[in-house]
Amino acid sequence: MLLTAQPIHQQEPRGKTGMHHNRIIFCALPLTFFISGKVLAATQTPTSGQSQRVGATAAKHGKAANKGPASAVHVEGVEVRARRASTIASSATKSNTPLIETAQSVTVITRDEMDVRGVLSLNQAIRYAAGITSDLRGGGVGTRYDQFMLRGFTVPTFLDGLKVQASPTGYATPQTDTSRLDRVEVLKGPASALYGQSSPGGLVALSSKLPIDKQFYGDITTTGGSFDLYRVDADVGGYATKDGSVQYRLYGTVNGQHSQLARTGSRRFSISPAFTFGAHGPTTLTLLGNYQYDPENGTYGGVPLVGSLKRASYGYLPRNFYDGDVPFEKFNRRQGGITYILNHKFNDDWSFSTRGRYDDIKTIYRSVYDSGYYDTDPTMLARSAFGTNEHTHNLAFDSQFKGHVRTGPVTHDMMFGFDYMQQSATEVGYYAAAPSLDVLHPNYHMTMPDMGSPYMNYRTDSHQIGMYAQDELRWKNLIVTGSLRNDWYRSHQMNYISHTGTSESPRQITWRASGLYHFDFGLAPYISYSTSFQPQSGIVSNNGGQSFRQADPSLGKQLEGGVKYQFPGTSVLLTAAGFHIEQTNVLVSVGNLGYNTQSGKVHSDGFEFEAHAEPYKNLMITAAVSVQKIKDDSTGKPLMQSGKGNASLFAYYTMPKGVMKGFGFGGGLRYSAPRYGGEASYGSVHVPQYTVFDGSIGYDLSNLSPSLRGWSVAASVRNLFDKKYLGNCMAYASYGQEWCYYGERRNAQGSIGFKW
Template sequence: MHRSRILYAIPLSLVMSGEVFAADQTTTAEQPQRSGSKKPVTTETQAKTVEKLKVHARRASTLASSATKSDTPLIETAQSVTVITRNEMDIRNVLNLNQAVRYTAGITPDLRGGGVGSRYDQFALRGFSAPTFLDGLKLQDSPTGYAVAQTDTSRLDRVEILKGPASALYGQSSPGGLVALSSKIATDQRSYGSVNATGGMFDLYRVDADVGGYVTDNGFVRYRVNGTVNGQHSQLSRTGSRRFSISPSFTFGGDGPTTLTILGNYQYDPENGTYGGVPLVGSLKRASFGYLPRNFYDGDSSFEKYNRRHGAITYIFNHRFNNDWSFSTRGRYDDIKTQYRSVYDSGYYVSDDTLARSAIATNEHTHNLTFDSQFKGHVRTGPLRHSMMFGFDYMQQSASEVGYYGSAPDLNVFHPNYQMAIPTPSPWVNYNTDSHQAGIYGQDEIHWRRLILTGSIRNDWYRSHQTDNMYNTTTNQSPSQITWRASGLYHFDFGLSPYISYSTSFQPQSGSVSTDGGKTVRQANPSLGKQLEGGLKYQLPGTSLLLTAAGFHIEQTNVLVGVGNTGYSAESGLVHSDGFEFEAHAEPFHNLVLTAAVSIQKVHDDSTGKPLIQSGKGNASLFAFYTMPSGPAKGLGFGGGMRYSNKSYGGEASYGSVWVPQYAVFDASVRYDLFNLSHSLRGWNVGASVRNLFDKNFVANCLSYASYGQEYCYYGERRNAQANIGFSW
């Protein structure tokens, strides 16, 4: 998501169901349907079994809950979903969400480059920005998008990427899809824990700890605490990041029909890198002096600051009435406070070797409250089996922001001076924003033999009130919208599942709309999205090997388009995304973890006649990791991957259209369980990984607006190696 330096509206998405998150991380052994079996393992029987079993192992990679808000097997889900497990994240040693999703079809990662701009998780899904949910609840952006939560990946149990419109269950959302994160919570183990220490290039240091177990002898009360202390310099000179995070949780109720989980988190980022980039001329396009180095820093170290404090508390309550009906409710309150100031290049040169710069500063504070409640049950009507769900959710935000903007001294790129006096920026914006959203939704999954039909419908009401304290004006919005989804899937007994689905979405947007030159003005209506998707899924019977292929057509209508020289907009924009995706995933499969992905997409903005800015034409990736099961090297795991990104559109520059060239980079990982070396080393393990193994020099993305004279690019992540040692019990 591009965070404009011009104020934009609050992009809100409705709260997701609790099944997306850790409270429902109950699991059972995978029960794939064997060819010729007379008693297929259905979604209904798996769901009932899951409710009765203890929490012990992590949920299988062949189960996902984000598409239907239930633990439906992926092979029976009529929508594209990618699951990234904790094991896969550990194997690849991911440090942030951008790194976690790099091997996913349909993702355009690292919109701010892989080595800088890491304070936010910014990527596009099927050409559109994707909202993030944590433990089933929306992580709300601030009105200007600077006070945004970032979840440290060390506290995550899994990541699910739901592709395509999801408003029928989640409300306000992107037509490209959403990302659902699940926290680690207490399991049924009496005592467990791990401590890992990591060091690496760019002065990386990291210590992660995760402990849990029973508080009472019978396991009625359980706990889990995980935390991290970490820091690293970025690949840009004079910049770096530091973080402290701790997440305690307690679960009451043991294995009974009623459970309550209280989950807290406090995260402090005293610094978090820079948000700048490099000018297009000198990075993507050769300048008169050649190219700027990859460690070029456009800011001022004495002025640079990004400080974020984030505290949150979540409750999760589940009650099972009987084998057929259950109730769940959950909610979260979080408080985010940021202080941000930076000097950044303005995207153009004032002379051959001198770069124009500007200064910006903001202080933001948001209070966010989110709830979601639902009833779920199973009923029969003749030969039909229904998995039904009825829910209500509510979300509100109170946000304040004071922003400053001004000029900054020019920077000589050959002899940069990072200790210049920076003039105090002038007041720019001063806003208070209050927003409220409520939604009701329902879903019915109908099973008849091997045919599964799913229908979902939802109504949303959204209200926003913004006060401009500088000009003493107010802006109000109160749209409502009905969205729906319908799908059909047939699950053959030999493992093949063809499906088709249609789904819709909506997103509130901010702006003044006029079609008569300003004689009548109103606030903008939401943009609307719709998608038609068809595909095939195949799960090899008796294994976790899952193959998926899907084709899709997305349209986003009612998009705001500026009316020249008026200051108003018209709701005439149309963006459409067409593509094909293929993914293969197996974990484990004969001691092999395998992920392969290919996507081809075309994202077009009809208002400009060009592709959507920062949208790529597709990607391809392959990652494989094999662990030796026996012999002298038993316990040794090794593997690697390749990530290919097709060219992407970066906007319009002074010389014409900006196209970022395709690139391919390679990664490698190795792990070893030291118990196989000596029984006295039980619980100890070591590992290492390298991203961009061959240190390829490439531009990851560009963002160019020639009409404003702003032309930015972002270098990709340089070679980055790290090693770790850990102990678990």
């Protein structure tokens, strides 16, 4: 029995993609039934739901420890259920702190929420958060990279506390499959005081699934759906030794799907083993590995602006329009990495933690994309061919001493840290003209020209060293936090075509200060000020082009004030915040002369509201609203792709009793305000607002029969009513390039799984 949603629309003939999804799913189903029989025979009692360890941190002392259930989990070694974990965040302070006591805006997306919504990508996971401008490539195409904006700025991603490093051009960028994730945190506003180089918009922190303290557990799920989706996910773990001091976990996925564009699709294989040593002692070591292979991953192309946003002489192009060439199209990515996480507890007050990761990413990319219509024929699309081979080696480490001390009536939670990042990247790029495409009668199998010699051949080596300190002071209900950091960054890029090199070695101090007062009845007003810095690549001249130098980093600062309220004794949390961000030292292009000045300044002002409520264990509600205004002083216009805000609502209810006990249902809506898409030949481009609806259902089959204990089925639909909309547009009038990206079509999926 497989709940497989059929394709919503008639699919066009596809090229050879090698997606034998039916064979994979039908082979996986007997395996699932076989394992379920073995497990049911071996286990005597059902598990009560997956728990997760908050992590080894020093316990928070003082009055805050008695403020409701959220603080109760803020203790060393305590196990908490996933529904409670939504009130805890570690990204803002690098320690597990209740959100009600965090003087910064943070959104938490738990594994339970991702499962209920049927999340398959990071963009899908965070699109219900306030302040997020997600799916910069529309959502239906270009999913090979996790591209989104936060408070108007592109932001980095961190995995297990360490930055996910991409090549300088961004084509060799690793992507974390959501099946690996235990939770996602969206940290809003500058965070350089703890993380080093970062965007003024914030960051997105991902947490991997790690071994948990259970003797034997697992989950196998098969999924099928629209656009020939197939997916098999497996997650198995338990004790490797009788006493549980050594624990293991192994999870992986095999998946693939056709794109909503004609003749394109994606495939992926990923596997991640993890081991924890000394699980019940003062010193724990976790080793986590991952290997992921994407033999293909859709297309990066779009649709011409005239024919999508604006009506062309022939009307509008369909949502499955493809501007590329099937035999030429290629995206092949191999990524692998190994991570260690070491925690040691000296006593009840002092602890040490360190983590590090080495990863290797290799990408081969080829694509044909449109470069504008021919003036003489409005149906003929000029195209260009582009290709790049990129390879990066990355190292990252982060270590902290944490301690708890008391000075009279004031308690201090202190942290002293050191981190290091290193990258070595090679990039070879090719460019050539490609045959034009008749948009009304497209031919996707043309003869492409030889790419010839590379136009780009770089090697880049970079290093960052950071030292930081933080003190969280508590006096009665008042919490004051201060963070200070010094970074040393060095980068050298060698151009093997011109045989020239450029270097930069900036040093930057960043800091943060905040205050929060937590009233006994649950209200917590706060204010914070934080700064950031971000290295930039580019040539700068301050004297009209007579001399040049490497660009300095851009600088950011934010003032944020807000209020939070958590209903005492519950996980119902309401947050509201207003913010003002300034980014300076922004590069401003000087005409077409090939250099920049650093005279740019960007402002981002906005208001956000979020609500996360689980008033009962069988009801989950999330709501978010954001209004923002982003302005680039150099142009007097908004930043390209930045939206004016968003709004969302999602609710899911599981029947607690009766004949429908175990049946869950819910849905949500997502509203995106208009976005600025740049300057086209006719003037400013504004992407229209849109609203789409999602739906989810699920059923615990054990309510039908005790013999089905552990079995469940689920289904979800994104864009329930198949609304046609544009997710984004990018126009560069000076280059004659104007693209848009249609939003994700109705996409349905169904799954059957067994959990023990």
